[in-house]
Amino acid sequence: MIRNNFSTRKTKSGVVSSTTKGEEVSWREKRQKYLSDKSKDLVLPTAAEANLEPRFIFDSDTFVIHLCFECRQNSRKLEAIDIDDEHQKLELVLCRICRSNFNIQRRSKFFNHELMIFKKSTEEDDK
Ligand SMILES: [Zn+2]
Numbered sequence: 001m002i003r004n005n006f007s008t009r010k011t012k013s014g015v016v017s018s019t020t021k022g023e024e025v026s027w028r029e030k031r032q033k034y035l036s037d038k039s040k041d042l043v044l045p046t047a048a049e050a051n052l053e054p055r056f057i058f059d060s061d062t063f064v065i066h067l068c069f070e071c072r073q074n075s076r077k078l079e080a081i082d083i084d085d086e087h088q089k090l091e092l093v094l095c096r097i098c099r100s101n102f103n104i105q106r107r108s109k110f111f112n113h114e115l116m117i118f119k120k121s122t123e124e125d126d127k
Contacts, residue, residue: 045100052099056106064105070096 057063067075074093081089093101 019048045096049103050096050099052094052102057102060106060109065092065094066100066105067092067098068095071095105110 026109075091078091078093079092085087
């Protein structure tokens with residue numbers, strides 16, 4: 001983490017490293033430490049939290065899903081399958097974390113966006 005380098009230089013990310021009393025910590029190293037500290041007490045999602053139910057997945061007219069590097073790598077190996085002249089089926093490989101995050105996103109959108117908008121609209125109706 002700490003290097004005996006007295007010069008200031010640009011890192012690979014293009015961010016100038018800070019130099020204080022001969023200690024140089026790159027942006028990348030700071031980020032690694034920050035992520036390590038933040039993830040220390042995290043508990044990985046359970047199978048139940050990661051369970052996907054297609055009947056709920058496609059309720060919204062938008063479909064946004066975040067995929068980790070491993071899931072992107074595994075998904076891009078798969079073929080698009082022709083259903084008919086109009087439709088193709090895509091398959092995705094989703095790890096437990098990506099699936100759980102997708103469920104969390106959907107819940108968050110419902111409770112923090114849709115319900116808020118509903119509440120606001122009903123309050124405006126009451127005026
Ligand atoms: Zn993943």
